[in-house]
Amino acid sequence: MIEAQSLTKRYGAKTAVDSIDFTVRPGRVTGFLGPNGAGKSTTMRMIVGLDRPSGGVVRVNGKAYVRHHAPLRQVGALLDAKAVHPGRSARHHLLAVAATHRIGAKRVDEVIGLTGLEPVAGRRVGGFSLGMGQRLGLAVALLGDPATLILDEPVNGLDPDGVVWLRGLVRRLAVEGRTVFLSSHLMSEMAQTADHVIILGRGRVVADAPMSEIVAGAEGDSVQVRSPQAEHLTPLLEAEGATVSRAEADLISVTGLAAARIAEVAAGARVVVHELTPLTRSLEDAYMALTRDEVEYRTMQTSPEVDR
Numbered sequence: 007m008i009e010a011q012s013l014t015k016r017y018g019a020k021t022a023v024d025s026i027d028f029t030v031r032p033g034r035v036t037g038f039l040g041p042n043g044a045g046k047s048t049t050m051r052m053i054v055g056l057d058r059p060s061g062g063v064v065r066v067n068g069k070a071y072v073r074h075h076a077p078l079r080q081v082g083a084l085l086d087a088k089a090v091h092p093g094r095s096a097r098h099h100l101l102a103v104a105a106t107h108r109i110g111a112k113r114v115d116e117v118i119g120l121t122g123l124e125p126v127a128g129r130r131v132g133g134f135s136l137g138m139g140q141r142l143g144l145a146v147a148l149l150g151d152p153a154t155l156i157l158d159e160p161v162n163g164l165d166p167d168g169v170v171w172l173r174g175l176v177r178r179l180a181v182e183g184r185t186v187f188l189s190s191h192l193m194s195e196m197a198q199t200a201d202h203v204i205i206l207g208r209g210r211v212v213a214d215a216p217m218s219e220i221v222a223g224a225e226g227d228s229v230q231v232r233s234p235q236a237e238h239l240t241p242l243l244e245a246e247g248a249t250v251s252r253a254e255a256d257l258i259s260v261t262g263l264a265a266a267r268i269a270e271v272a273a274g275a276r277v278v279v280h281e282l283t284p285l286t287r288s289l290e291d292a293y294m295a296l297t298r299d300e301v302e303y304r305t306m307q308t309s310p311e312v313d314r
């Protein structure tokens with residue numbers, strides 16, 4: 007369990023984390039989302055004592071991280087997978103970390119197995135790919151068999167097989183009753199992995215709810231309709247109560263009317279339709295709506311005037 011109360015981090019005049027409160031509960035996967043610079047990494051670093059809060063507190067399994075006598079047995083963290091000695095083999099790195107907590111070689115071999123590192127366990131870590139480095143970071147996080155896991159962008163660098171494997175591992179850890187807190191920028195991946203979501207925007211919590219609620223709160227389902235007579239079809243659909251927005255000359259997005267009814271209206275007016283695609287709500291839609299005003303580094307749109 008992770009509990010943050012009025013947790014704050016300032017860097018000079020910049021408030022990276024602005025008096026946030028949240029609880030990450032055991033037995034489920036909690037996703038941590040937010041635009042670049044929202045304060046996710048800073049929050050995770052404070053949870054594991056790598057950054058000291060400017061205000062407020064954060065407890066892991068009831069205590070501040072630094073107050074735990076054997077923190078690796080309480081909290082496993084994957085924050086910076088590259089922070090390992092490049093000359094050591096993966097197995098030696100794990101043995102060295104294990105020794106700090108009197109964890110034996112048996113457990114080292116177990117986590118090597120759990121993270122699929124057997125084929126490379128004897129190789130120098132310096133030659134590892136990003137994906138192998140992530141697996142090693144996970145192996146370190148799992149060493150102490152901790153009740154709480156904090157994983158910052160764990161899918162980073164994993165190949166598609168690795169992503170599926172990680173999803174299964176993370177789900178299993180939660181089913182075992184552990185607290186799993188993970189950040190990712192990959193919405194579709196997060197939608198498949200997390201049960202609960204906390205979204206940060208500019209250092210504040212903008213949403214903290216079950217995944218199903220977050221997705222259900224997104225704007226309504228829409229239907230994408232491609233037709234060479236889109237202009238003719240639009241008022242007919244609006245007369246049926248639909249809201250229509252035009253994406254391209256022959257492409258409209260229709261909300262408030264089922265795909266079947268759209269097809270009937272089009273057929274009734276002898277309008278040719280080339281495509282009719284119902285689009286369901288997604289975590290990405292909900293996320294975009296919730297963070298629309300919270301983006302610190304927004305991609306600048308080049309205005310047509312500047313182009314000319």
Ligand SMILES: Nc1ncnc2c1ncn2[C@@H]1O[C@H](COP(=O)(O)OP(=O)(O)OP(=O)(O)O)[C@@H](O)[C@H]1O
Nearest residue numbers: 017020021022040041042043044045046047048049
């Ligand atoms: N050591 C530091 N000194 C000064 N400012 C910092 C420092 N670390 C982070 N910041 C600032 O604090 C804010 C939050 O950064 P943080 O890295 O926690 O965001 P994030 O949500 O993890 O972003 P990303 O998705 O890009 O990893 C940013 O504006 C960042 O520039």
